[in-house]
Each structure stands twice: as structure tokens, then as C-alpha cells.
Amino acid sequence: xxxxxxxxxxxxxxxxxxxxxxxxxxxxxxxxxxxxxxxxxxxxxxxxxxxxxxxxxxxxxxxxxxxxxxxxxxxxxxxxxxxxxxxxxxxxxxxxxxxxxxxxxxxxxxxxxxxxxxxxxxxxxxxxxxxxxxxxxxxxxxxxxxxxxxxxxxxxxxxxxxxxxxxxxxxxxxxxxxxxxxxxxxxxxxxxxxxxxxxxxxxxxxxxxxxxxxxxxxxxxxxxxxxxxxxxxxxxxxxxxxxxxxxxxxxxxxxxxxx
Numbered sequence: 001x002x003x004x005x006x007x008x009x010x011x012x013x014x015x016x017x018x019x020x021x022x023x024x025x026x027x028x029x030x031x032x033x034x035x036x037x038x039x040x041x042x043x044x045x046x047x048x049x050x051x052x053x054x055x056x057x058x059x060x061x062x063x064x065x066x067x068x069x070x071x072x073x074x075x076x077x078x079x080x081x082x083x084x085x086x087x088x089x090x091x092x093x094x095x096x097x098x099x100x101x102x103x104x105x106x107x108x109x110x111x112x113x114x115x116x117x118x119x120x121x122x123x124x125x126x127x128x129x130x131x132x133x134x135x136x137x138x139x140x141x142x143x144x145x146x147x148x149x150x151x152x153x154x155x156x157x158x159x160x161x162x163x164x165x166x167x168x169x170x171x172x173x174x175x176x177x178x179x180x181x182x183x184x185x186x187x188x189x190x191x192x193x194x195x196x197x198x199x200x201x202x203x204x205x206x207x208x209x210x211x212x213x214x215x216x217x218x219x220x221x222x223x224x225x226x227x228x229x230x231x232x233x234x235x236x237x238x239x240x241x242x243x244x245x246x247x248x249x250x251x252x253x254x255x256x257x258x259x
Contacts, residue, residue: 001034001161005047012043017090019046022188023233034161038170040186040235042097049096054087057096063149064111064121066103071123073141078104098189109222112184112209115158116217119150159183163214174239175208177246179257183217184210184242186234191227204232208239212246213258219249 007028012019021027021042028041036044049057061067067082080103087095094100106124114121122145129140150158162183165172171186187207190199207224211217221242228237 001032001157003033004030005033005036005044005051007031007041007043010043012046014046014090014093015088019043019090019093034164037161037185038164038167040097040165040171040188042093045096046093049092054085054092057092058082058085058087061095061101063147064114065146066101066107066111070106070110071146072106073125073127077106080104080107098187102192105222105224108207108209109220112211112222113220114149115155115162116183116211116220117155118152119148119155121146121149159214159217162210166210171233171235172208172210172239174235175210175242175246177212177243177250179259180212180246180250180255181214181259182210182212182243182246183214184208184239186239187224188232188234203227206232206234206236206238208234208242210242210246212250213255215258218253218255219246221245221249 007030009029010021010027019042022040026039026041028039028044031039031041031044033048035041036048061082067080069077069079080101082101083091091100110121110124122143125141127141129138131138162185163181164170165185166175166182167173172184175182175184185208187209189205191203191205193200205224205226206228207222209222211220223238223241223245225238231237
């Protein structure tokens with residue numbers, strides 16, 4: 001969490017391409033890995049990816065379930081895509097902050113659930129139980145663990161790191177819920193052209209993924225907005241929606257505030 005990387009003051013050259021921060025106001029010098037998440041630094045993510053290398057980063061994506069179906073009990077699930085190796089230097093950078101990879105909302109929510117629950121990737125399900133109309137026997141769906149993706153210590157550290165996103169000047173402050181610590185991450189992605197290559201001009205998909213209470217997670221919530229109109233940063237448009245949903249969830253469950 002405290003490993004420092006150089007933010008290159010907001011602009012970094014990789015070959016013939018330039019990596020910049022999503023927010024033009026952001027210009028970082030030396031920042032910690034926790035601050036990279038809190039401020040959603042593209043360059044910071046690139047530096048961490050360079051330390052890991054493409055093989056280890058790709059393996060991490062696959063371990064968390066990206067590029068494969070979750071096995072949910074719904075038809076027509078998409079796999080998403082994680083590109084095969086090798087990755088060129090600029091592709092490694094892009095993939096480190098979420099470009100160059102296709103995912104589903106359920107994959108992202110499930111990955112965050114594995115961080116929230118202590119490191120276990122599980123198969124999500126929608127139908128809790130089925131009652132046989134003739135025998136009245138109830139068949140309950142049981143949670144199924146797919147694999148372990150993080151150790152307890154790593155999961156705990158990442159939960160703390162993600163909590164920094166909703167504190168101070170983090171990009172996720174609008175996701176806060178009074179009385180409950182929130183952990184999560186904003187997302188702001190250019191929208192891929194429908195039926196073609198490249199990106200749609202001026203179109204974005206904005207998101208916030210997170211869980212609460214951060215110290216003892218009960219709910220994972222993922223909010224994704226397609227082509228938001230007045231603003232497109234995930235922290236400005238998706239995080240407030242997360243906050244409203246989360247407030248309702250903890251109120252309905254009767255959870256006691258911890259802050």
C-alpha cells in the first residue's frame with residue numbers, strides 16, 4: 001500500500017504514445033499505491049503494471065474471473081475478453097487502468113465480492129430456492145467457491161486501500177454513506193463503437209464499484225451508466241447512485257452505523 005511510484009506530473013511518454021491522467025487537473029509527483037487508487041491515476045497504474053509485467057498482470061485478471069463466464073444461473077452470459085500475450089508497452093499501460101479489456105458488470109461485481117469476502121471467488125446466483133409444486137420440496141441454491149484469488153492479508157490491505165478512494169480528495173467521495181465506511185473505485189471509460197473498432201467520440205461509460213461496511217462487508221454494489229449526459233466522471237455520476245442504493249440497503253437491513 002505504501003510503495004511509491006512517480007506520477008510524471010500528469011504526462012508519460014511510452015513509445016510514440018502519451019499516457020495522461022483522465023482529469024487534466026491531476027498532476028502527481030511521487031505517490032503511493034494507495035494514492036494511485038484514491039486519485040484514479042492512469043500513470044500510477046501504468047507504473048505498477050510495469051513493475052508486475054504483462055504475464056503477471058494478465059494472470060491476475062484471469063484469476064479474478066475476467067475473460068470467462070461466472071456460471072450465473074441466467075442465459076446468454078458473455079465472457080468478456082482479456083487479450084492474449086504478448087502485450088506491447090502501451091497496451092500494458094492501457095490495460096492497467098481498464099482500457100483494452102472487455103468485461104461484464106457481473107464480473108466486476110464478483111471480483112469486488114472476492115476482495116470483500118477475504119479472497120474467495122464464488123459463483124454468483126440469482127435464484128435462492130425452487131419449490132417443487134407437487135412434493136413441496138424446497139431445493140436451495142448453495143454458494144459454490146470457484147477458487148481462492150487472494151490471501152487474507154492481501155484482501156484486508158486492498159479493502160483499506162479502496163477505502164481511501166472515498167476519503168479526503170479521493171475520486172469516490174460521493175459514494176459515502178453516513179455512518180458506514182465505504183470501499184470502492186471509480187471508473188471512467190471511453191465507449192467502444194457499436195459494431196466497430198475504436199471509440200465513440202464524446203461517449204463514456206461511467207461506473208463505481210464498491211462494498212460496505214468496508215470493515216465488515218455486507219453488500220457489494222456496482223453501478224454503471226452508459227453515455228451519461230451532463231458529466232462523465234464515475235465519481236460525479238455513478239458514485240452518488242451507489243450512495244443512494246447503499247443507504248437503502250443498510251437501512252432495510254437494519255444495520256447499525258459504525259462511524
